[in-house]
Amino acid sequence: MDSRERVKAVLTGNLPDVVPTDMWGSASRIHNELYLKLLSLLEVEDEGDIIRPVQVTSYENYALSDLLGCDFRHLNPGNPDYFASRKDERGLVYDEWGVGRDYSALYPTIAKFPLADATVDDIKTYAWPLIKDEGRIRGLYEKAKDWHENTDKAITATAVNSGLFFELGQFLRGPEQFFMDLGLNERFVATLFDKLAELFIELNLYYLEPIAPYIEWVEFTSDLGTQNGLFFSREMFQAFFKEPYTRLFSAIKKSYPHLKIFYHCCGAIYDIIPDLIDVGVDILNPIQPLAAGMDPARIKKEYGGDLVFHGAIDIQGAMRGSVEDVKNEVKLRIDQMGGGGGYIVSPNNHLLPDIPAENVICLYRYAKEYGRY
DSSP states (O other): OOHHHHHHHHHTTOOOSBOOBOOSSTTOOBOHHHHHHHHHHHTOOOOOEESOTTSSSOEEOHHHHHHTTOOEEEEOOOOOSSOOOEEOTTOOEEOTTSOEEEOSSSSOEEEEOTTTTOOHHHHHHSOOOOOOOGGGTTTHHHHHHHHHHHOOOEEEEOOSSSOOHHHHHHHHHOHHHHHHHHHHOHHHHHHHHHHHHHHHHHHHHHHHTTTGGGOSEEEEEOOOBOSSSBSSOHHHIIIIIHHHHHHHHHHHHHHOTTOEEEEEOOSSOGGGHHHHHHHTOOEEEOOOTTSTTOOHHHHHHHHTTTOEEEEEEOTTTGGGSOHHHHHHHHHHHHHHHOTTSOEEEEESSOBOTTSOHHHHHHHHHHHHHHOBO
16 A cells, blocks of 8 residues: 555545555654754754745654654644734734744743733724735645655645634633633633634635545544643533534534545543544544553543544553663554554654654664564
């Protein structure tokens, strides 16, 4: 099998020849410091592309991932032409949602929440982003067509926006106010989520229109879990989040029935896996194995008939250890999640600088060595 055939087999419930491996998606990038070490160690002269210039995971480089046997190409949305970020007198940089970030430290910090004092009526009159802007999709059709015709890689679409209702709700309201809203202001949350669902649907359909014939899935990210449990109860997820998720994913599947929904959600989210299946998730990432209740073997046994699993390689412990630790981790996760297919090997989040470069190489190469069916 070539890479595209291998991934299609996994997505359609069939056995591939070898477990697919992934790098550069919405949740499997590499910290810049580690990335540069990998280029040096592998003597890769191609420095790749900077696709996230203000992030610590800036690069994408298919010379590197191809060298390690990965099976994917990932399309990334562009920036809209209509909007240029602005900086205020405090040095805060504002995005098109009106959220202000402080970039003076290593990681950006949100310091301005534009709807912090808003009412329900303010949601209706707020200056929401202009969705249909050519800058978001410029060149994507040509790139997707080229990859489809000139490589054998499976092609996917990375997340068009960072986070969904849970993250953007906090960015707009502020975390404390947002959680107070969930408990005390049901009408405000419902109105906000209704508007965000409308925008997310329009945004994703616009993004997918030129590339849908060439891709296998579209990615979404939203971290609803901590190391020890959900940020809120399952009942609260069902009350506030389930309907807008269903609207969003159903709209995509109605327009593009062949596309799978890839959903990244860190942390201990075991309790809502049935709800994620209900709303239309097809591929679940990252399966964080050290989080409470996230035993990969149990999850595979209970939900392997409904979901494809992506990730599961532990970056909190195993990837920071020895090469032998990495081999044992890869073997364990393939044994737990790869039975009958339905599994794509990837780290369970972005690879960080505390991971030895040799371990990254081992992860990908040993997965291809051990993961044969």
